[in-house]
Amino acid sequence: MEIQSIQFENVRNFTNTTLDLSKPTNILVGRNNSGKTSALKIFDWIFNGPSVDEFREDEFTDEHRDILVPARNSQKKARRVTLFVRITDGRSRKKYPCDKNGICQLRFKVYRQPFSMTLKVGEPRRGEGRDHDEAAMHLLTALRKHFVVSFIPSFRDASSKRFGKSLDAAFQDTLSERALHSGRQGGAPSEYRKVKQIGNDLVKMAEQLTDPVVQQIQNRAPNGMLVKAKVSLKSGPEEIIEWLTSQLEINLVTGEHDEESVSALNVGSGLQSILDVAIHSSKNASDTRKHILMIEEPEAFLHPSAQRLVSRDIINLTEIDKLIVTTHSPIVVEEGGFDPIQIAADQEFFSHNENEERRMTINSALLQGPGAEMIFAKSVLLVEGDGDRQFYEALRRRIAINDSTGKMDQLFVIPTGSKTSFIPWLKLIKSYEKSTNDKPIKWVAVLDGDASTDIRELLKDIYGSVKKSANEALGELSAAHTTAVTQGRIDEATVKAWLAKIKIANSTMEALDYPIIFHKGDLETCSLSNIEDSTLEYFSDALNKEFENTQEFIKYLGSKAIDGKSSQNSLKAPWARGMIGGFIPKAEVSKSTINILQKWMVGLMTKGEARQLLKLDW
DSSP, X not given: OEEEEEEEESSTTOSEEEEEOOSSEEEEEOOTTSSHHHHHHHHHHHHHSSOHHHHHHTOOXXXXXXXXXXXXXXXXXOEEEEEEEEOOOHHHHTXXXXXXXXXXXXXXXXXXTTTEEEEEESSOOTTOOXXXXXXXXXXXXXXXXXXXEEEEOSOOOTTOHHHHHHHHHHHHHHHHHHHSOTTOOSSOOHHHHHHHHHHHHHHHHHHHHHHHHHHHHXXXXXXXXXXXXXXXXXXXXXXXXXXXXXXXXXXXXXXXXXXXXXXXXGSOHHHHHHHHHHHHSSOOTTOOSEEEEEEEOTTTTOOHHHHHHHHHHHHTOSSOSEEEEEEOXXXXXXXXXXXXXXXXXXXXXXXXXXXXXXXXXXXXXXXXXXHHHHTTOSEEEEESSHXXXXXXXXXXXXXXXXXXXXXXXXXXXXXXXXXXXHHHHHHHHHTTOSSSSOOSOEEEEEEOTTOHHHHHHHHHHHHSSOOHHHHHHHHHHHHHHIIIIISSOOSHHHHHHHHHHHHHHHHHHHHTTOOEEEOSSSHHHHHHTTOOHHHHHHHHHHHTOOOSSHHXXXXXXXXXXXXXXOOTTOOOOHHHHHHHHHHSOGGGSOHHHHHHHHHHHTTTSOHHHHHXXXXXXX
């Protein structure tokens, strides 16, 4: 049997979404309250929850109920969890209704008031009633015999309560495995005989040591009321294992500061987290079931270098048949690479649709550094260079101070590296889109006004074709830029004509709903065209250089949009753009820049909300 996926319909906060579990490693990324924990809890409940008899008798506790509710208003739509299982054995397939690929559906149909569940198998059918399918009961039993599921939740903490229970359970399982001979066939092993002998020895010792008390009782009891007194000691292997478990403790030496050793229950939360994962990363030797390990936030409490080490170890575990990890850490994303990543957003799961090996290798390379953090964002601004990134990130931070919803902190800027490097990033982002309106990451691409040819290639690659009006606007923009910059006819008129064509191209992109914007010339001209003399003076002091006017300052920063030429000794340093974004007065921010900010913000809020935030003092 192989677990393919699990579907959630109108349970907890899900409406209708499917989590793909067909790969050996699955890394779920997403913000808090996006559905990651709910999915893992329900999956764990299927394998470690109510027994089949409890399903038959409809005996569910509040704990079982809380796994599946509260739920959204389903508007009379079915509430259910469906596990899609691929049955590889031809003989076993005959027991269950499977499709042509051998996939069978095990459905947990939920009734809320009063709370109850019905187990069904196969495709949903109208009027199928509330009786359990015997085949469903049989399949659930078979699944639990075939898989062992270990779930490590995120609430690992220094109070050690859960960690202590993990240690006790691990000790007891291992001691039972070795000493009680559990799960094996044949004669008793040597460990079992040793434990049994220890029990017999304890009984003899107890009899010897307590004999004076027994004799005293016998001798002083009134005649006729007592025949014989005898000490009884529970000394079977089970009792000995239970006592050993309660007394065992792991002591650790973590460095010179504790070379005398310290109890595992008294080390820091980070190390406890590592040990907790280590305990659950393998199963007992006699357990022939496939092992599914689920870990919430393996990076919890860990230093970044330790996060990297632990993530790499977990992802490369050979003892695990299937790994499901949730994370808030870009480091885990970097170590996992592109293929295992699924995005959780607004109670929906998005798996990528890429299957070309070359493209997946490129995407893994992109998911390093800023790219790994980008995968957690809800709206991404793609820009050419790091200077652009620092400018827009500085503005974002300023606006975020006034945002009580926290949405501004879900925006992210990616420097693609050049005007020719947008396509790989957009292919990565778009690989997670289910449809035009169903996408976990919105995006806006901002380029300088000399990138018309590159935008045409981008549109072909991303959308498959270029619409006629876009093609015409881009052609006119390219011609105007060539006249203004590359043919030597550099004058104010040709530059103005180029800037006018940029405006037309932007209007065309907006009309066609392409999330693409050209800077009014370039970043420097676009962002600084409205600054006052006092602001220019501030930048002059900061850079220790005098500027006669704003145009001279813009040229010093490397702009060609003033006269078509770049300065010989221009300041290209990204930090200078970050300084500008951090200081430029809000009243002097250009309309073009405000428009770019608004389009970026509308990726996760309404136009009205974006406009309101932009009107505030920042």
